[in-house]
Amino acid sequence: MINVTGLGAISAAGGNVAETLESFNLKKRNAGTVTLFETPLKYPVFEVKHIPEEYYLEGRRTLSLALISVDEALRDAGLENDLSGLRVGVCLGTTVACQLNDLEFYQSYRDTGSASMIPVDRYLKGNLAEFISRKFKARGPVLTVVNACSSGTDAIGVALSWLKNGLCDIAIAGGADELNRIPLCGFGSLGIVSGELCAPFDRDRKGLNLGEGAGVLVIETKESAARRGRSSDLYLSGYGSASDSYHLTAPRPDGAGLERAILKALSDSGIKPGDIGFVNAHGTATQDNDLVEGSTLGRIFGTELKMLSTKGYTGHTLGAAGGLEAVFSAAALREEWIPASAGFNNKDENIPLIPVTERSDIRGGYALSTSLAFGGNNAALVIGRRRK
Amino acid sequence: MNILGMGIVFARGRGVDSLDKALHEGWQAPAEVEIKGRKSFAYRVDQQAISDRTLLKNMRRADKLSKMAVVAASEALANSRIEDLNRKRVGIITATALGAHVTTFDFLDDILEYGDAGVSPTTFSNSVHNAAASYISSALGIEGPTLTVTQFFFAFHSALQLAQVWLNEGRCDYVLAGAVEQYGDVLAYIHDTKLTPAPDGRIRPFNFKPAYQVPGEGSVFFLLSNKKQDNSFCEVHTVSVNADEIDLPQADLYIIDADGLLAYESIYKDCLSSAIPVASYSPLFGSMLSGSAFNCAAGALMLRNQKIYASPVTDNFNGLNIASETSPCCIELIRCIRYNCLDEKAVVYLRKARD
Numbered sequence: 001m002i003n004v005t006g007l008g009a010i011s012a013a014g015g016n017v018a019e020t021l022e023s024f025n026l027k028k029r030n031a032g033t034v035t036l037f038e039t040p041l042k043y044p045v046f047e048v049k050h051i052p053e054e055y056y057l058e059g060r061r062t063l064s065l066a067l068i069s070v071d072e073a074l075r076d077a078g079l080e081n082d083l084s085g086l087r088v089g090v091c092l093g094t095t096v097a098c099q100l101n102d103l104e105f106y107q108s109y110r111d112t113g114s115a116s117m118i119p120v121d122r123y124l125k126g127n128l129a130e131f132i133s134r135k136f137k138a139r140g141p142v143l144t145v146v147n148a149c150s151s152g153t154d155a156i157g158v159a160l161s162w163l164k165n166g167l168c169d170i171a172i173a174g175g176a177d178e179l180n181r182i183p184l185c186g187f188g189s190l191g192i193v194s195g196e197l198c199a200p201f202d203r204d205r206k207g208l209n210l211g212e213g214a215g216v217l218v219i220e221t222k223e224s225a226a227r228r229g230r231s232s233d234l235y236l237s238g239y240g241s242a243s244d245s246y247h248l249t250a251p252r253p254d255g256a257g258l259e260r261a262i263l264k265a266l267s268d269s270g271i272k273p274g275d276i277g278f279v280n281a282h283g284t285a286t287q288d289n290d291l292v293e294g295s296t297l298g299r300i301f302g303t304e305l306k307m308l309s310t311k312g313y314t315g316h317t318l319g320a321a322g323g324l325e326a327v328f329s330a331a332a333l334r335e336e337w338i339p340a341s342a343g344f345n346n347k348d349e350n351i352p353l354i355p356v357t358e359r360s361d362i363r364g365g366y367a368l369s370t371s372l373a374f375g376g377n378n379a380a381l382v383i384g385r386r387r388k
Numbered sequence: 389m390n391i392l393g394m395g396i397v398f399a400r401g402r403g404v405d406s407l408d409k410a411l412h413e414g415w416q417a418p419a420e421v422e423i424k425g426r427k428s429f430a431y432r433v434d435q436q437a438i439s440d441r442t443l444l445k446n447m448r449r450a451d452k453l454s455k456m457a458v459v460a461a462s463e464a465l466a467n468s469r470i471e472d473l474n475r476k477r478v479g480i481i482t483a484t485a486l487g488a489h490v491t492t493f494d495f496l497d498d499i500l501e502y503g504d505a506g507v508s509p510t511t512f513s514n515s516v517h518n519a520a521a522s523y524i525s526s527a528l529g530i531e532g533p534t535l536t537v538t539q540f541f542f543a544f545h546s547a548l549q550l551a552q553v554w555l556n557e558g559r560c561d562y563v564l565a566g567a568v569e570q571y572g573d574v575l576a577y578i579h580d581t582k583l584t585p586a587p588d589g590r591i592r593p594f595n596f597k598p599a600y601q602v603p604g605e606g607s608v609f610f611l612l613s614n615k616k617q618d619n620s621f622c623e624v625h626t627v628s629v630n631a632d633e634i635d636l637p638q639a640d641l642y643i644i645d646a647d648g649l650l651a652y653e654s655i656y657k658d659c660l661s662s663a664i665p666v667a668s669y670s671p672l673f674g675s676m677l678s679g680s681a682f683n684c685a686a687g688a689l690m691l692r693n694q695k696i697y698a699s700p701v702t703d704n705f706n707g708l709n710i711a712s713e714t715s716p717c718c719i720e721l722i723r724c725i726r727y728n729c730l731d732e733k734a735v736v737y738l739r740k741a742r743d
Binding site: 144 | 425475476489495496513515518523531533534535536537540542546549550559574577578581582629630
């Protein structure tokens with residue numbers, strides 16, 4: 001049994017888990033125009049408005065976001081900032097932080113044939129999982145997952161496998177990504193960014209909004225938690241992943257890869273679809289994603305499934321999304337409610353189910369969180385809660 | 389787990405036969421390249437090696453990184469000679485340190501030249517780190533879990549470690565695990581600025597200080613499984629990343645990944661023994677952050693062929709016991725070692741396939 005002993009989250013919805021839940025409860029959507037960099041693109045985005053000074057790292061915003069989230073998760077787990085005496089692995093997903101995409105550096109090189117090495121050094125010292133591992137003196141396996149939008153979910157799945165196979169006793173797992181000009185231009189060019197606030201699963205959805213943040217779980221073997229005198233009502237019970245083998249950017253229309261990922265996560269957990277209390281869907285609000293995901297969820301779970309997308313509160317945070325949504329799912333299981341799926345108003349007749357439109361109480365001991373990625377990877381996590 | 393198939397594309401060609409030939413022939417001078425008026429050397433993959441109209445028919449717009457990865461992964465499958473593979477039970481783990489940096493810079497060119505709203509969606513979608521793995525999945529019809537991982541020195545080791553975990557827990561029956569890196573002019577500029585370029589194009593792995601580098605590119609993939617078959621290359625016995633190595637019988641050969649990517653590489657001396665020969669094949673492949681995969685490929689071939697290949701460059705200023713001749717030999721165990729700039733170590737033990 002792999003316990004979830006710590007949760008940490010930062011996004012436009014809040015600087016920590018408690019603030020985020022409050023935003024969810026109040027249906028607050030903290031979106032606005034881009035302030036982090038100059039761009040003529042006028043899409044609404046979900047920025048994190050405040051990074052405390054002690055976490056600020058020049059030119060490495062993704063790492064700052066990750067640090068905040070990891071710090072919160074470690075405190076929640078009752079762990080110190082020096083983990084050197086424990087067998088702790090670090091597996092984190094990202095997209096932006098893995099690329100040397102510093103425009104100033106590149107423009108200088110392009111124009112003059114030379115450029116400052118400061119951005120290069122920042123990049124070389126900024127591998128997300130390596131940075132966090134060194135910062136907290138973790139002595140277990142280290143891996144940065146770069147699986148586009150499923151990176152965070154896959155990172156948690158990898159960490160789960162590490163723990164089950166004895167590679168470490170504790171793992172820091174999740175994802176982090178900053179809002180950055182390069183992907184904003186890129187997603188804009190693909191024609192899948194909305195000029196309005198996103199509306200996941202809505203009939204009139206016009207595309208995604210980009211966001212930023214970090215979401216991290218501390219997961220731990222039962223024996224390790226017991227040695228530390230910790231207990232938890234939450235546990236990570238299963239992970240599934242499967243590839244579409246179809247297209248670089250479009251999901252497979254029949255959802256077969258997503259279905260296999262979900263069924264694997266359920267079988268890993270030893271449960272049936274009916275045991276799932278709610279699904280925190282990927283729900284980006286693009287035409288293709290929501291159609292394929294909604295149809296697949298309806299096929300597996302039926303039309304009465306309680307489901308939502310939290311991207312109406314956070315935007316699409318790319319490599320952080322799976323981490324954040326795993327944290328939100330775990331917190332919802334503990335709080336026994338899920339928020340309204342922000343942005344939804346009208347049923348799409350091509351999608352067999354509708355997301356919850358009001359704060360809803362949940363029953364059942366399991367939540368499913370799904371991610372679909374560029375490149376055709378699909379990933380699913382099952383999180384459980386023991387009830388007293 | 390066992391290496392059932394292996395595919396490689398590198399400066400000296402494509403496929404295991406090309407690797408065997410290069411190991412026999414030894415060092416050859418890399419290509420001279422001129423970038424913005426500066427001359428340097430690089431181990432480049434010839435376009436001919438990745439010109440495969442059948443395999444790459446649906447990825448004409450893909451970049452060189454993705455094409456190299458697909459070619460190597462395809463070679464690994466074919467090389468295993470396994471028919472009727474259930475491709476839903478095959479996973480993919482692609483390791484890369486720098487990913488599609490060339491395409492990323494192409495995308496930055498777009499922004500600089502055409503503005504934020506005038507960029508190419510094709511260039512953007514090919515610049516994401518997992519594009520290569522996605523192309524492998526679609527070109528080869530593989531529907532298992534598909535993951536791309538990145539670290540600066542140990543990405544390949546972490547990929548091997550995870551492949552073992554996936555196989556052990558039954559997530560897959562087979563895993564295609566490998567590495568891919570691409571050469572580019574910005575990378576070459578960074579190399580030449582931060583590290584010591586080899587003045588004659590010759591990486592000297594046993595020199596240690598100064599440590600000469602020559603950028604390389606290419607891809608290696610291994611088809612891994614807990615299943616065995618007659619034509620297996622060898623067993624991946626143990627992978628340790630920044631952790632205590634488990635006690636194993638003494639290795640017959642050490643392969644070090646010294647390739648000039650550390651400013652000083654004297655740390656390698658600490659892990660060697662005068663009683664055990666040491667080799668390094670990075671002068672055949674070039675300096676790459678995922679270069680361990682290429683040295684492991686050489687090790688796997690040696691275990692299958694029961695032959696130690698001579699190190700291609702044997703300059704020996706440190707009194708080492710260098711494997712300097714190619715000769716048939718009974719080899720049971722090879723220890724492949726990589727250090728990073730923090731003196732952390734990753735080790736792969738390759739063992740002769742068991743009956």
